Amino acid sequence: MHGCLKDVGGTIMGHALCICSKGTITINNKRYLLIHRLGEGGFSYVDLVEGLHDGRFYALKRIMCHDKDDRQEAMHEIEMHQLFEHPNILPLCAHAMVEKGSKHEAWLLLPFLKRGTLWQEVEALRDKSIFMPEERILAILHGICRGLQTIHKKGYAHRDLKPTNVLLDDDDQPLLMDLGSMNQARIVVQSSREALRVQDWAAQRCTISYRAPELFTVERECVIDERTDIWSLGCVLYCMMFGEGPYDMIFQKGDSVALAVQNDLTMPENTRYSPALKRLLSSAMVVNPQERPYITDIICQVEDIQPPPSGQDTTRI
Structure with missing residues (x-):
């Protein structure tokens, strides 16, 4: 990777970026050493880089833009990040x-x-036949809720909340990431054409096994709001409790997730977690979005649940 790459995004894009030599890049007059590839998706990839000015490691996400629409979507993700300054x-x-x-x-x-x-983290525990203790679940869930609350207060919804879009820091605090699917919290649908447009967008941007029921078949006259995130939050909670999302296996087997989400949630029989935590899960995963709570209600439920006594860190199957 050689030669200077010109900044073409106007003032919002900041300073020009220059590839100074193989293995190093400079952004805003700061040099970073390319370490190795962390992962890649359909239209983006992420590299581990080290800041030569501060010795810290960073993740450099590169989104490939084939046309103007792609560039606008990438700019949207950047703008969503710039809206928030929150620990979660x-x-x-x-x-x-x-x-x-x-x-x-x-x-x-x-x-x-x-x-x-x-x-x-869930996979690592599952491989050891260990379930996450309730106290830890509540702590992580509370952080996720705080991040969502901040997003919702700004009038937006995440729309693609799932365990792979939640990072954990050294203090076990969750951070929401991948803000590219975020859009306005309240979407008013007033025609069949608008309904189909929202439905098609959701099919492309909202992960199927964490997608709210109202996004599978959008009604011709309805209001989609931020409570799509509450459904996804319930799926994330289920995943922490039982080692996989409630609809992961349905999708992997090739069965219809769209049909499965129209039925009331069933959870495995166990006495591992408190009735209050199970009630919280059930309240988040109500099929009718108008009966689903807002994030403030969920936070109140989380804070009302008395954590179990500490001492035993893990519960084995």
């Missing part, structure tokens, strides 16, 4: 839009959290 929302450290031949890449420099995602 992953901050954006720097950004740039760079030319790569006839195409562009949006570059987002983010903090690197070595512990990884909540999903990785």
